[in-house]
Amino acid sequence: MSTHPDFCGTIGNTPLIRLNKLSELTGCEILGKAEFLNPGGSVKDRAALGIVQDAESKGLLKPGGTIVEGTAGNTGIGLTLVGNAKGYKTIIIIPNTQAPEKMEMLRNMGAEVRPVPPAPYSNPGNYNHIAKRVAEESENAFWANQFDNTANSEIHATTTGPEIWKQTDGRVSAFVTAIGTGGTLAGISSYLKSQNDAIQAVCVDPYGAAMWSWFKHGHLDFDDGDSIAEGIGQGRVTENVARAKIDTAYRVHDRHMLAIIRHLLHNEGLFLGASSGINVGGAVKVALAGGPGQTIVTILCDTAQKYMSRLFDQDWLTENDLPPEDLSIEAMIDEMKSES
Numbered sequence: 263m264s265t266h267p268d269f270c271g272t273i274g275n276t277p278l279i280r281l282n283k284l285s286e287l288t289g290c291e292i293l294g295k296a297e298f299l300n301p302g303g304s305v306k307d308r309a310a311l312g313i314v315q316d317a318e319s320k321g322l323l324k325p326g327g328t329i330v331e332g333t334a335g336n337t338g339i340g341l342t343l344v345g346n347a348k349g350y351k352t353i354i355i356i357p358n359t360q361a362p363e364k365m366e367m368l369r370n371m372g373a374e375v376r377p378v379p380p381a382p383y384s385n386p387g388n389y390n391h392i393a394k395r396v397a398e399e400s401e402n403a404f405w406a407n408q409f410d411n412t413a414n415s416e417i418h419a420t421t422t423g424p425e426i427w428k429q430t431d432g433r434v435s436a437f438v439t440a441i442g443t444g445g446t447l448a449g450i451s452s453y454l455k456s457q458n459d460a461i462q463a464v465c466v467d468p469y470g471a472a473m474w475s476w477f478k479h480g481h482l483d484f485d486d487g488d489s490i491a492e493g494i495g496q497g498r499v500t501e502n503v504a505r506a507k508i509d510t511a512y513r514v515h516d517r518h519m520l521a522i523i524r525h526l527l528h529n530e531g532l533f534l535g536a537s538s539g540i541n542v543g544g545a546v547k548v549a550l551a552g553g554p555g556q557t558i559v560t561i562l563c564d565t566a567q568k569y570m571s572r573l574f575d576q577d578w579l580t581e582n583d584l585p586p587e588d589l590s591i592e593a594m595i596d597e598m599k600s601e602s
């Protein structure tokens with residue numbers, strides 16, 4: 263057992279967990295990187311730390327300063343906790359459509375939370391543009407800019423990627439994950455490809471996002487459908503996405519995502535949020551496309567704790583056109599086979 267010098271030292275070095283039943287059913291090793299075990303509860307703790315350390319080293323964030331960010335949740339939580347540990351204040355600009363639990367959580371952690379009406383990226387009232395202006399207008403403030411600040415993907419290239427390489431003894435043959443900012447996918451895949459160019463880098467999208475369209479067809483036009491997954495689903499090529507060299511992309515339906523999160527909860531003891539379900543769905547698609555014998559790694563982003571009132575509420579799911587009945591994992595795999 264070792265002692266960490268501070269809170270920030272507890273971010274990263276997460277376990278890699280074998281998803282036993284899905285591995286058995288596909289003949290592949292399907293492994294989930296347990297990012298939900300980070301101290302702030304998600305993969306975004308790494309991005310928060312990476313962005314803050316980079317800003318400190320460039321003199322953009324000075325002692326007693328304020329971190330400003332537009333975020334729907336996890337990045338805000340990471341920035342607030344890292345900020346608390348390092349003596350920075352945090353102002354979080356959040357669309358007012360987000361679950362009230364998230365805003366409460368951020369307020370209780372000490373962030374100043376400013377809810378704003380939702381607006382598309384093309385509108386100056388979009389939460390990211392507001393965050394930039396708030397930082398410019400505040401004294402000693404820094405805009406984290408997670409979407410286009412490549413310190414986000416860089417921390418994954420220097421920490422998460424090498425951890426996965428070591429944890430699989432270099433056996434990883436494919437890495438697959440969904441895109442919010444693209445930091446996780448770009449950073450990890452660029453490191454893994456630097457070790458072995460044959461490692462497949464795969465994007466998995468929920469319906470309603472445009473990254474699948476971008477990587478498969480080179481345009482952003484196919485953003486059809488919809489998803490209840492929070493934290494993922496990108497419609498533009500961010501600076502972090504632009505860094506990613508992606509071999510292929512898949513899409514996963516929300517009803518398959520739900521089958522996976524129920525399966526992982528009841529059979530593997532993993533209580534995971536929707537983006538993790540989309541990611542594991544992507545891993546199953548990679549397994550089905552390439553056949554048995556692959557070692558496929560994906561990200562278990564956060565737990566279902568922040569989304570219980572949605573993911574586990576049958577009335578809410580029915581209102582959102584999602585079937586309440588359980589689809590077995592075997593039936594889900596059969597449906598996925600007929601899709602590809």
Ligand code: PMP
Binds near residue numbers: 441538
């Ligand atoms: N899952 C969840 C729950 C998230 O909050 C995020 C980040 N918004 C992601 C996945 C995607 O991570 P990234 O921003 O690195 O693409």
